[in-house]
Amino acid sequence: MLKILDIYGRMVAAGFWRDYAMDFGKDAAVFAAFKRTAERPTARIEKRPALRGKQGMWALFGEAGQVLKRGHDLAGVLSPLERRLLKVVED
Numbered sequence: 001m002l003k004i005l006d007i008y009g010r011m012v013a014a015g016f017w018r019d020y021a022m023d024f025g026k027d028a029a030v031f032a033a034f035k036r037t038a039e040r041p042t043a044r045i046e047k048r049p050a051l052r053g054k055q056g057m058w059a060l061f062g063e064a065g066q067v068l069k070r071g072h073d074l075a076g077v078l079s080p081l082e083r084r085l086l087k088v089v090e091d
Helices: 002-014 079-085
Strands: 019-024 029-034 043-047 058-061 067-071
Touching (some): 002 029, 067 079
Antiparallel strands (some): 019 029, 043 058, 058 067
C-alpha cells in the first residue's frame, strides 16, 4: 500500500490526479485514482489474491477499463504510471 500511496502523492503533485477511492471486497482490493471526483477513475489498481498462481495478483486498469499491465510484482505493474512522471530536460 505504501508504493501505491507514494505514486498517488507524486501524481497529485504533478497535477494528474486529485482524488482517490478504495474498496475492499471479498475477492479483491481496489485503489482508484481520479482527475475529477465526478468522472470515471483515470487509473485503477486491483489486487486479486485468487490470481496469484496464474497471471499475477496485481493489475493496472486504464480509464476505459482496459488492462494496462498485470503481474506478480506491484512495482512492475506501476511502471506505466512511473513513466508518466518522467520529464525530458533539455539543455
